[in-house]
Amino acid sequence: MNPKIIIDLNKFTDNLDYIGKKMKAKGLTLTHITKVYAADPNIVKVADENKYVDYLGDARIENIRNYPQVSKPKILIRIPMHSEIEDVIRYADISFNSEISTIRFLNNEAKRQKKIHKVVLMVDLGDLREGYFDVKELHKAVAEILTMTNIQLFGLAVNLTCFGGVIPDKGILQKLVDYKNSIESSYGLSLSMISGGNSSSLYLLDKDGIPEGINNLRLGEAIVIGKETAFGQFYDEMHHDVFTLSAELVEIKEKPSVPIGKIGMDAFGQKPVFVDKGQMLRGIVAIGRQDIDHLGLVPIDKRIEIVGASSDHLILDLTKCKKDYKVGDSVRFYMNYSALLRAFTSKYVNRTYIQQQYNMRNFFYKKGDRPIVLCHH
Ligand SMILES: *Cc1c(COP(=O)(O)O)cnc(C)c1O
Numbered sequence: 001m002n003p004k005i006i007i008d009l010n011k012f013t014d015n016l017d018y019i020g021k022k023m024k025a026k027g028l029t030l031t032h033i034t035k036v037y038a039a040d041p042n043i044v045k046v047a048d049e050n051k052y053v054d055y056l057g058d059a060r061i062e063n064i065r066n067y068p069q070v071s072k073p074k075i076l077i078r079i080p081m082h083s084e085i086e087d088v089i090r091y092a093d094i095s096f097n098s099e100i101s102t103i104r105f106l107n108n109e110a111k112r113q114k115k116i117h118k119v120v121l122m123v124d125l126g127d128l129r130e131g132y133f134d135v136k137e138l139h140k141a142v143a144e145i146l147t148m149t150n151i152q153l154f155g156l157a158v159n160l161t162c163f164g165g166v167i168p169d170k171g172i173l174q175k176l177v178d179y180k181n182s183i184e185s186s187y188g189l190s191l192s193m194i195s196g197g198n199s200s201s202l203y204l205l206d207k208d209g210i211p212e213g214i215n216n217l218r219l220g221e222a223i224v225i226g227k228e229t230a231f232g233q234f235y236d237e238m239h240h241d242v243f244t245l246s247a248e249l250v251e252i253k254e255k256p257s258v259p260i261g262k263i264g265m266d267a268f269g270q271k272p273v274f275v276d277k278g279q280m281l282r283g284i285v286a287i288g289r290q291d292i293d294h295l296g297l298v299p300i301d302k303r304i305e306i307v308g309a310s311s312d313h314l315i316l317d318l319t320k321c322k323k324d325y326k327v328g329d330s331v332r333f334y335m336n337y338s339a340l341l342r343a344f345t346s347k348y349v350n351r352t353y354i355q356q357q358y359n360m361r362n363f364f365y366k367k368g369d370r371p372i373v374l375c376h377h
Contacts, residue, residue, distance in 0.1 A: 001350055002246055002247055002248035002286065002330055002350070003245065003246060003247040003248065003285075003286065003287040003291065003348070003349050003350065004245075004246050004349060004350035004351060004352050005243050005244070005245055005246075005335075005343055005344065005349060005350070005351050005352075006243070006244045006245075006246055006332075006352055006354060007037075007040070007042070007043065007242070007243055007351055007352065007353045007354065008239070008241070008242055008243075008354050008355070008356055009042070009043070009046050009353055009354070009355050010355050010356055011239035011241065011242045011356075012043060012046055012047075012223075012224070012239075012242045013046060013050060014238070014239055015223050015224070015226055015238050015239055015242060016032070016046075016047065016050045016052055016053065016223055017050070017052060018235070018237055018238055019052070019202070019219060019222060019223055019238075020050065020051070020052020020053065021052065022205055022206075023052065023205070023217065024052060026205055026210065027215065028205075028210070028214070028215055028216060028217055029054040029055070029193070029215060029216045030052055030053055030054050030055070030216070030217065030219060031054065031055040031056070031057045031075060031077075031195065031216060031217070031218040031219070032047045032050075032053045032055070032056055032057070032218075032219060032220070032223060033057045033058065033059075033077065033198070033218050033219060033220030034047065034056060034057070034058045034063060034067075034220070035058045035059045035060065035063065035220060035341075036220045036221060036224055036337060036340050036341055036344070037224065037243070037340070037344050038063060038341075038344040038345055039058050039060075039063035039064070039066060039067060040344065040351065041066065041067065041068040042351075042353055044056065044067050044068055044070065045068050045070075048068075048070040048071055048072055053072060054072065054073075054216075055072055055073050055074070055075050055094070055216075056070060056072045056073070056074055056075070057074070057075035057076070057077045057218055058074075058075075058076065058077065059076075059077050059078035060078065061076055061080070061084050061087045061088055061091055061092065064076060064091045064092055065087060065090075065091045067091075073093040073094060074091065074092050074093050074094070075092060075093070075094040075095065075096070075120075076088055076092040076094070076095040076096065077096050077218065078096070079095075079096055079097055079098050079099065079102065079122065079130055080095055080097070080102055080106070082101075082102060082105055085102075085105045085106060085109045086109055086113075088106065088109075088117075089106060089109045089110050089113050089115055089117055090113065092117075093117075093118060094117075094118040094119070094120060094154055094193075095117065095118075095119060095120070096119075096120050096121075096122050096130075096157055097119050097120070097121060097122065098121065098122045098124075098130050098131050098132055100140075100141045100144055100145075103119055103141070103144075103145060103148070103151060104148075106119065106151060107148040107149065107150050107151045110150035110151065111149060111150045115150065116150055116151070116152050117150060117151055117152070118151075118152045118153075118154035119145065119151050119152070119153060119154060120154050120155045120156065120157050120193055120195065121138065121141060121142070121153070121155075121156050121157070122156075122157050122158070122159065123138065123156055123157070123158050123175075123176060123179055124158075125158050125160065125166075125172050125175055125176065126160075126164065126166050126172070127158075127159060127160045127161065127162060127163055127164040127165075127166040128163055128164045129159055129162050129163035129164070130159065131157075131158065131159065135179070138179065138183075139182075139183070139186065142183055142186075142187060143187070146187060146189075153189070153191065154191070154192050154193055155180075155191045155192050155193030155194055155195065155216075156176060156179055156180055156183070156191060156193075156194055156195070157193070157194075157195035157196075157216075157218075158172075158173070158176050158195070158196060158197055159197060159198065160172070160197050160198070160200055160201070161197070161198070161200035161229060161230060162198070167200065167230045167231075168196070168197050168200055168201045168204060168230065169204070169209065170204065170209045170210070170211055173196050173197070173201070173204070173209075173210060173211050173214055174211045176194060176196065176213075176214065177194065177211050177212070177213030177214060180194050180213055181213070193215065193216050194213055194214050194215050194216065195214075195215075195216040195217065195218055196210060196214035196216065196217055197217060197218070198217070198218050198219065198220070198221075198229070199219050199220065199221045199222035199223075199227075199228055199229040200228065200229045200230040201217055201230070202217065202219065202222050202228040202229075202230075203228040203230050203231060203233065221337050224242050224243060224340070225240055225242075225336070225337065225340075226238030226239055226240045226242075227240070240334070241334060243335060243340055243343075244300065244332050244333060244334060244335070245287075245292065245297065245332065245333040245334075245335055245339070245343060245349075246330045246331070246332050246333075247285040247286060247287040247314065247330065247331055247333070248285060248286050248328065248329070248330055248331075249283050249284065249285055249325055249326070249327050249328065249329050249330075249331060250284050250285065250286045250327060251282075251283065251284040251327065252281065252282070252283045252284075252318065252325060252326070252327055253281075253282055254279055254280070254281055254282070255279070255280060255282050256276075256278075256279060256280065257274060257275065257276055257277040257278060257279070257280045257317075258274040258275075258276045259272075259274065266310070267310050267311060268289075272308070277317075277319075280307075280317050280319050281317070281318040281319045281321075282307065282315060282316065282317060282318065283304075283315070283316040283317075283318045283325060283331070284313050284314070284315055284316070285313075285314045285316060285331055286312070286313070287312075287313075287314050287348075287349070288309055288310055288311045288312035288313050288314060289309050289310065289311050290311050290312065290346060290348065291342065291343060291346035291348050291349050292309075292314075292335070292339050292342050292343050292346070292349075293336075293338040293339045293341075293342050294306060294308070294309035294314055294339075295338070295339075296335055296336035296337070296338040296339030296340075297314075297333040297334070297335060297336075297339050298333060298334040298335075298336075299316070299331060299332070299333055300332040300333060300334060301321060301323065301331070301332070303318075303320040303321040303322060303323075304316050304317070304318060304320075304321060304331065305317040305320075316331065
């Protein structure tokens with residue numbers, strides 16, 4: 001039933017293979033981040049079975065709790081809340097942390113559950129989201145963790161280009177390696193994971209820009225959309241339509257392009273502005289802002305234009321279409337990161353899984369003919 005996300009599992013596998021091979025060639029492990037598709041169990045299963053995936057990660061413990069039976073270690077990548085400690089220990093093998101008070105709770109709960117929980121410390125290298133900013137505080141945390149009975153210090157991680165938009169480079173990542181070296185030599189230990197960022201660090205792989213010592217990246221968007229996110233470049237060798245959206249036309253009528261009457265606020269408290277394009281063939285598909293970010297949708301039929309959206313309706317301009325659309329027809333869209341996130345989160349959007357055979361070179365997009373995808377986190 002519409003609306004639905006059409007999920008091509010073979011294309012997803014191709015993308016994992018493509019990135020995974022690249023990473024292995026440079027000696028990096030791959031943490032695949034499942035949050036963009038809300039850890040859909042069918043997709044997680046494919047990722048778990050992929051030989052290039054070393055870890056699975058998500059920002060939400062509910063998603064990790066709902067993983068199907070998986071063989072790869074599970075990482076909670078959002079620093080845990082005190083109120084979810086029990087679930088973190090129960091469902092995640094590793095968690096990212098930046099507060100010693102939280103790590104103390106993790107230690108106590110791990111003791112209670114008779115587990116050893118692995119902790120990766122987040123370091124803030126200037127993006128100003130999460131992580132230790134002060135080196136002394138970081139060292140103090142390490143020293144205390146080493147006294148804990150049920151916590152294992154597993155590594156360090158940095159996150160960039162998420163809040164501050166800072167683009168990773170060799171110099172920034174070298175700082176993380178310097179932290180690693182100083183911790184290892186001060187405390188006589190060896191850290192297993194030094195994670196150099198998300199899909200925005202991927203471009204550095206191609207330029208030999210990842211310094212020695214970084215041994216992991218955490219990738220979500222790059223794999224599902226087929227692009228790096230520092231500059232928004234698409235990889236020609238990857239699929240950009242692993243996920244597409246199908247929504248159904250419930251009305252098609254010729255109407256003016258400008259509303260009639262005095263214009264006040266729309267349903268979202270904004271005063272809309274209209275361009276008079278004369279009479280228009282307008283279509284309404286049954287999906288709305290509750291389910292998608294309409295600004296992140298691109299119709300596959302390039303002759304369709306998106307006019308706007310309310311909570312439950314997406315209004316299309318079908319005037320230029322060659323296809324004679326009828327009520328009941330499905331319209332297909334590409335989705336950017338933000339549209340994907342919301343579509344997978346909405347309980348009103350169904351999912352279908354396909355495993356199409358296709359020619360690797362047979363893409364929907366030609367160069368220069370791709371949806372404009374904004375950077376979203
Ligand atoms: C979301 C997230 C990622 C993955 O980001 P992508 O851009 O989707 O690759 C990695 N690390 C952290 C901490 C995140 O929150």
